[in-house]
Amino acid sequence: MTPTTTARRATATLLLCTAAAFSAAHAQTAPPGAGNITDTPEALFASLKAMDDTVFEQGFNRCNIPAMTSALHPDLEFLHDKSGASRHDDFLQSFSTGLCGRVGYQSTRQLIPGSLQVFPLRNKGQLYGAVQMGEHEFYETTTGQAPRYGSRARFVHTWLLVEGRWKLYRVLSFDHRP
Numbered sequence: 001m002t003p004t005t006t007a008r009r010a011t012a013t014l015l016l017c018t019a020a021a022f023s024a025a026h027a028q029t030a031p032p033g034a035g036n037i038t039d040t041p042e043a044l045f046a047s048l049k050a051m052d053d054t055v056f057e058q059g060f061n062r063c064n065i066p067a068m069t070s071a072l073h074p075d076l077e078f079l080h081d082k083s084g085a086s087r088h089d090d091f092l093q094s095f096s097t098g099l100c101g102r103v104g105y106q107s108t109r110q111l112i113p114g115s116l117q118v119f120p121l122r123n124k125g126q127l128y129g130a131v132q133m134g135e136h137e138f139y140e141t142t143t144g145q146a147p148r149y150g151s152r153a154r155f156v157h158t159w160l161l162v163e164g165r166w167k168l169y170r171v172l173s174f175d176h177r178p
Contacts, residue, residue: 039127045118048132048159051166052111056136061108063100068092073160073167081153081174104143107150111136121158129160129169151176 051071059068069092076088086094099107112135121129138150158170 039120041118041120044120044127044130045116047166048118048130049116051159051168052116052132052157055168056109056111059095060099063106065092065096065100068095071166071168073162073169076168076171078171079173080171082176106141108139108141108147109136110139112152127161129158130166132157132159151178153177 054067054071058064059071072088072092074088076091078086078091080086115134115136117133119131120127121131133154133156135152135154137152139147140150141147153176154174156170156172156174157168159166160169161167
């Protein structure tokens with residue numbers, strides 16, 4: 001074998017090992033067996049409906065910051081058609097001091113009945129995430145006044161299973177209209 005052939009083989013072996021290590025580290029977000037937890041369409045829908053309730057009923061509507069935080073993936077990316085893009089820390093800061101920090105004001109969200117859809121994401125048959133989409137309406141309440149309609153919008157959420165728990169990874173909030 002020539003030195004060039006040996007070097008090429010060593011480089012190819014290093015590349016294959018690196019690719020295999022990367023694939024193993026990133027191919028499966030959920031721990032072994034986690035896919036069986038919510039593997040049926042009904043169970044997956046129920047699990048993600050419960051997570052929707054955690055994010056919106058508990059977190060958004062009640063300004064329960066710990067509930068909201070517990071549902072978010074550390075690499076959260078939030079894309080909004082009116083307020084732009086934000087990441088985990090900026091999203092939580094804005095949520096805590098903006099929406100939930102305004103005295104005498106509360107915004108609430110209601111899911112449009114029948115609009116919620118859930119689709120599994122699998123890697124080699126193993127459930128590792130899901131796409132959830134639907135429509136919702138927002139209402140605004142100022143102290144001493146009745147709630148008033150704010151807007152209606154669509155959403156697409158990507159959820160990942162992390163150590164057996166659902167975490168909100170990507171959010172698309174769009175088509176906000178009166």
